[in-house]
Amino acid sequence: MPSMQSGPGSKRPVTLDDVARYAGVSQPTASRVLNGSARKVAESYRERVLAAARQLGYTPNLPAQAMARGTSRTVALVISLISDPYFSAMAAEIMKQAEAIGLHVSIAVTERHAERELDLVRELRGQQPRAIILAGTGYVDPPSEQDLVDELRRYEETGGRVVLISRSDLPFETVDFDNHEGARSLARELAGLGYHRCLVLGIATPLLSMQQRVEGFVQGLRDSGAGDPRVEQLSFSWVGARDFVLSLTDDELRDLQLVFAITDDMALGALDGLRTRGLRIPEDIGVAGFDDISTLRDVVPKLTTVHVALNAVAEEAIYRATTADTELTRRTAPAYPVVRASTPPLTP
Amino acid sequence: MPSMQSGPGSKRPVTLDDVARYAGVSQPTASRVLNGSARKVAESYRERVLAAARQLGYTPNLPAQAMARGTSRTVALVISLISDPYFSAMAAEIMKQAEAIGLHVSIAVTERHAERELDLVRELRGQQPRAIILAGTGYVDPPSEQDLVDELRRYEETGGRVVLISRSDLPFETVDFDNHEGARSLARELAGLGYHRCLVLGIATPLLSMQQRVEGFVQGLRDSGAGDPRVEQLSFSWVGARDFVLSLTDDELRDLQLVFAITDDMALGALDGLRTRGLRIPEDIGVAGFDDISTLRDVVPKLTTVHVALNAVAEEAIYRATTADTELTRRTAPAYPVVRASTPPLTP
């Protein structure tokens, strides 16, 4: 007579105990075979356990494992927005690096709310991850830094690792791109192409990484003997950049040779605005961004930008997240300009 | 004398027991106050516990909670690629819906490998999620369906829910867009605009959802009395679409009025190919896609496509994932055409 157990929700999961009993060994022995490190188990037992596990379709209960071991194989990643090309690329890279060393990644999204970030960190702490990686930026509300720091400190005190990506506002390990150098090189290349009268679209938010992009660009222009650009502090978004461009007068626009935005997202917003204003890119004005997001593949003309080594930051972040050194350092990943069709050589 | 405990990794996490002791009550009482449902705790105790928890910075150990309760508040989401705009938008929507009802989402990525998907499901099962949502499509290797089904069945038998998005290849609850109707409406609208000689870019993979888009489009053209289009089965990617377009002869291209690709990703690849071939869009040929991915915001000309109600599928998927009805059904979310600048009215 066949088993009556077929509908959903009937059986309970197969446990290690089931496997052990089925194989005729003790629970610890089964554990040693299936999950343990020091493999001092007789070959005969070993095989029996393995066979039993396969037969029964055993899967270790990870939460239980984590509890017993006192440490999990999960790292938590906090980002602003998953649908943003920059963040999704970053998340992808982090997951890749993490999975390469057998770590799970649990992703949480702040939707640009600092308050939510605090809640998330609290919640994540409850998941008992091995590390928390904060990669969010560009908050729309004032961050309650102290509470966040307190929460993260508490987490660290219990053995958790905290790693920040592209945000140096907090006293934890930080990994970032070489924003200053990337922007500076870009500015030099563009100045070399003849772009001297530039507009720089920055942001009002005090985000060091983004500040550095502005400063680097200005520095690069100076290095090249080009004049100081006009620098504007906008809201950190596509719309912010577009709206600002739309607010410029015709005279102001006519006088410009280039618009550089500190992110591709903003550059694309500016591009849209410029076109709405009737300008042709690149004939009438050049445009450049930063990040080299995947969207650029489908944008015409191909956008000049600064490529950031996502894989390098991801690798470094995962390394920091899993290695226990006590030094608090700030590491940097390469960022280098990629000149494309949106900024052809200027022939006066 | 201040506490010596300052370096990382020194203390152990604050447990419920700590809180209870600190508040001078028993563990169960603390549990009832902080996490329990039936709140039959004296107000005085209640406050003491709450205060203690805040003081100590207590966060419930979720894995422990899940183990004790026998059920977690996590759902696992399996997708192909996180950096793909379609999937990242889908993931974002799922997370949003999930978080709205207090569920965590754990994301895993197959990178288009069916084999990896099987491994992932096995691993995820170990995480003891409340549900597993499979939203991956377009595998590059032959899927070992039976093993996957077995694994999912086992999971279901132990009370887990399985939900499929846009893939009906497996005998589980499925939610999908109304692909046929969306493509059909699009074809009708385009035929109405004068587009009769069309090329349809489909895929070789036997994916029902994508098949339906092809069939719906063909049907729509027929409805409108337009001739049957040329239908091609390509590899499921931007590059596949571009390369195919590049392989067409000039005569073939000249004869076409429209290229419809079953995804925006492929449509953008085709667009790139067409441009490389020297055609202007939309003057020389129209282009249309499917999905209405966010990338389209920055593409010129604005691409005609079929908008899919991601929020609706996400909502439905989460609903299925959390509701225990035994009927195996196939639900459908709206998909409707959005005609944009890439397919202007044809004036012969």
Next chain:
DNA sequence: TTGTAAGCGTTATCAC
């Protein structure tokens, strides 16, 4: 209402 005790699935300690 509150506390005691048992149990969730696993690993670690320690005798055998």
Next chain:
DNA sequence: GTGATAACGCTTACAA
């Protein structure tokens, strides 16, 4: 080598 036994942090009968 192997198997009892005690944790891990929490919830849930059940008893007080």
